Amino acid sequence: MSKNAASPRDVLTPDSLALLQGIADAGSFAAAARAAGMVPSALGYRVRQIEDALDVLLFDRSSRQASLTAAGHELLREGARLLAEVDAIANRVRRVATGWESQFTLALDGIIDRRTVFELCEQFFALKPPTRLRLRDETLSGTLAALSSGQADLALGVVAEASTVVSLQTRPLGSLRFVFAVAPHHPLAHAPEPLSDDVLGQHRAVAVADSVPRGGGLTLGLLAGQEVLTVPGMPDKLQAQLRGLGAGFLPECLARPYIESGRLVEKRVERAERVVHVAYAWRKTPEAVRGKALQWWLQQLESKVTRQALVGERITPSR
Incomplete structure (x- = not known):
């Protein structure tokens, strides 16, 4: 590091991290400079300042493409975490001052009924809170x-076992029954029932990708060696199966209208009926210091009718 080089604290600012991410996304210094409204030489100088301060190379300049080095990947990964923490600190400070979170983020699993979520959002905004809502699509x-x-303040539709996470509190949300369904023109639509795993394994399955950022995540209902079409979300899985691109299990509440209209055929399988129990979860905080947005959402979830609607259960009137 040169004597005149800035310190890491001087150069590792939110703007600098965003600039580095922009280069990584654009794939070249020239494209990133255009997007940032800078001349390439000025952008290159900013990057060299950061590299000098850290005494590392962040980009491989041996080709026209701006490829991140291992150090560059690590910086952006940790930088994203730091920026999220900065946002969380700002959120906590505002909550202390006003009682309301500046932003409240809900992580929604693909099985959660979006219409019900938006109805709740309408009710929340009717309070005219100083809180911005953010919805995240997640899976498994x-x-x-x-x-x-x-990255989220409340999670709806937690499928993985969350009770072992010491920092979280969970409550049951409901249960979803899954049915095996195929398009009427799919070969399995006319196969003898119940369908064995040997028969299922001969046909392409449609699976929803786990949205966990690192690691393999969860995989449900797939057979060893089976051809798989992986899609980003449950609506995409439904569309793929309606088109006959593959077969698989769907939440009954999602599949039932298409089964009744003849666009899907429900098939019995040999394996045990698949029922998934889901929960909602939030980070443990004493009730006295919970933000007002979290308090409001947790209060709505105390309603059995609301919980049933979120998981698409058929609501039965109470006696």
Whole structure:
């Protein structure tokens, strides 16, 4: 490091981290400079300042593409975590001052009924709170990961076991029955029932990708060696199966209208009926210091009718 080089604290600012991420996303210094409204030489100088302060190379300049080095990848990964923590600190400070979170983020698993969520959002905004709402689409263990990493304040539809996470509190949300369904023109639509795993394994499955950012995540209902079409969310899985691109299990509440209209065919399988129990979860905080937005959402979830609607259960009138 040169004697005149800035210190890491001088250069590792939110703007600098955003600039580095912009280069990584654009794939070149020239494209990133255009997007940032800078001349390439000025952008290159900023990057060299950061590299000098850290005494590392962040980008491989041996080709026209701006490829991150291992150190660059690590900086952006840790930088994203630091920026999230800065946002969390600002959120906590505002909560202390006003009682309301400046931003409240909900992590929503793909099985959660979006219409019910938006109805709740309407009710929340009717209070005219000074809180911005943010909704995150997640799947399987990614729903819990968003909460435990601090990227969400409340998670709806936690499938993974969250009770072992000491820092979280959970409550049951409901149960979803899954049915095996295929398009009428799919070969399995006319196969003898119940379908064995040997028969299922000969046909492509449609699976939803786990949204957890690192690691393999969860995989449900797939057979060893089976061809798989992986899609980003439950609505995409439904569309793929309606088109006959594959087969698989769908939440009954999602599949039932299409089964009744003849666009999907429900098939019995040999394996045990699949019922998934889901929960909602939030980070442990004493009730006295909970933000007003979290208090409001938790209060809504105390309603059995609301919980049933969120998981698409058929609501039965109480006696």
